[in-house]
């Protein structure tokens with residue numbers, strides 16, 4: 057039996073009289089473990105060794121196994137491949153309500169909401185209204201950035217103020233406060249979408265090929281942005297459900313950001329769709345799970361973990377935007393949902409469709425090797441064209457601007473933020489009543505502060521990372537641990553009053569924009585404006601209804617959005633991720649820039665893309681400009697051969713962390729030589745070893761971090777070694793030292 061403990065072993069219990077045998081594998085049973093009631097998952101029967109008294113099972117909880125054979129198989133594969141304890145893995149595949157020996161608490165149905173009732177559009181009005189009420193101003197600005205309404209509790213935490221501030225604002229008639237029944241699952245009753253259009257010949261061809269696939273066959277559906285991949289999915293689902301009487305799983309990167317796509321599935325299949333999203337309470341999640349289990353709903357749509365939907369007779373597993381790194385789980389079990397999807401589909405005899413306009417190098421290679429069939433949608437649907445892309449070299453732009461600048465004029469804040477051509481293009485859109493999207497993948501106001509005299513940069517006391525300057529509310533914030541501290545008036549090192557803000561964040565772009573275009577309706581979408589449960593969906597719905605002229609945001613706005621009235625996409629700074637010390641930096645940048653560019657010109661009005669960069673010659677940017685995936689992949693694959701990186705080798709990142717710097721370093725060095733000895737003893741020639749060294753971010757949340765990398769061209773060997781390390785590598789029991797093995801990591805920071 058498997059129990060949810062961080063141990064690489066299984067447990068044996070006795071089946072007492074009165075409980076029917078055999079108990080089917082995948083069945084939940086109640087046992088006593090460490091003197092506490094726990095839910096265990098039966099794996100099978102064994103012959104117990106002589107002379108050992110076994111504890112009895114207390115009860116069998118399921119009448120049919122909670123984990124059917126294909127899921128149990130997938131769980132075992134995940135535990136094996138990613139070197140994770142089986143019990144923890146199986147637990148993470150089931151809804152919380154099913155793995156706790158206690159009943160789930162009912163979810164609270166109401167929450168206190170704050171809404172703006174008095175509009176203060178101009179800066180002057182705001183300065184007057186909030187002359188001496190600084191905290192009220194902060195709350196007001198926060199509310200506005202979140203679309204005018206937000207839960208009181210989340211605002212209070214963000215503004216770091218007392219509840220009295222809200223009461224005072226309500227008294228002044230600025231906001232309204234009331235208890236509202238929490239919006240129920242917004243996917244349960246969203247307005248229906250139009251019936252899907254008729255598929256084009258290219259789409260029909262892809263559907264035919266997928267439906268003709270052998271059981272377990274993997275397809276790469278490579279369709280340019282706006283080519284209508286969703287319609288291909290819908291037609292495949294229709295055939296699988298109606299003609300073959302089977303079920304289906306659809307994975308999307310993040311439900312909140314892909315509400316449009318989800319709406320289309322619901323529009324086509326109505327209540328046959330169970331939407332599994334993170335906003336569900338434990339009870340709601342259980343309901344959804346059971347409706348799938350009983351066969352009342354036949355399509356599970358959700359992020360990563362929807363892969364574990366308890367469906368039987370699965371005919372197809374679709375992974376939309378398969379290149380997204382959110383498919384990798386960042387805690388144990390550290391599985392990649394795309395890879396696990398292939399394993400489950402094989403066990404079910406289902407086909408797999410991996411869809412993307414910018415496929416991952418792993419999937420591209422898989423198709424090159426013949427392990428996936430490549431299907432291509434080369435053109436946009438309904439005759440739309442891919443938008444032309446203009447590049448602005450911001451180095452040249454700035455030089456020019458400085459040269460032309462009138463020394464007597466006041467400092468122009470748009471300098472260095474917007475190029476002339478982007479400003480002109482934005483202006484045109486506003487005049488024509490069209491919409492624009494602006495990407496800047498950095499939240500906050502300024503990325504960091506620096507002393508002009510001594511060069512000192514305030515860093516987080518808990519992490520090796522500079523603090524980001526936030527203006528609303530005004531704070532220095534750590535983006536890794538959420539630590540906040542007041543903005544220093546003088547330098548902590550040299551006491552000079554010369555602290556300057558450097559680097560651009562979304563809050564600053566929003567401010568510059570609203571000053572430059574005071575009449576424009578601007579919405580900002582980043583982590584800070586989307587803390588409310590349905591905030592993402594609300595912002596996107598407003599864009600869809602035409603209530604937003606300019607949507608500004610981080611990578612959140614680059615995922616699958618389909619708004620025909622968006623005729624301009626601007627990338628404020630394409631270089632934010634390009635210099636990260638990670639072998640995937642170029643791939644990520646190429647995908648992000650290509651994806652956001654692909655949001656433009658999806659309707660009959662066409663569209664333009666303007667990309668601002670200081671590195672116009674990097675291959676990530678060059679190929680994104682021409683929408684050239686093949687060109688990018690060819691060049692990037694070349695760079696991954698020497699030194700070897702995925703997809704040419706399998707890698708595992710072994711991370712050692714702990715509270716004491718010296719002990720962490722010593723443990724990492726000892727672990728590395730332990731592995732080195734293992735490699736030598738076993739004569740493992742196909743195992744390359746890099747490190748140990750401090751991680752690029754060598755401290756997060758007070759924990760020091762060291763790592764070393766293992767590379768091998770033999771996945772089986774990697775599985776054995778990774779597991780051996782996770783299970784056996786000695787780690788001293790002090791300073792909270794911890795060793796984790798991250799197989800196929802998506803980030804090396």
Ligand SMILES: Nc1ncnc2c1ncn2[C@@H]1O[C@H](COP(=O)(O)OP(=O)(O)OP(=O)(O)O)[C@@H](O)[C@H]1O
Pocket residue numbers: 253254255256259279280281282283284285286287412413437438615616617618654655658
């Ligand atoms: N055969 C068709 N005829 C008319 N319109 C279509 C057809 N197929 C798709 N469309 C429309 O084209 C638009 C783009 O489709 P969709 O959002 O599925 O693209 P996509 O391939 O997922 O793109 P991306 O990768 O950029 O998200 C949608 O508005 C869709 O309704």
Ligand SMILES: [Zn+2]
Pocket residue numbers: 516517518519534535536537538539757
């Ligand atoms: Zn921190």
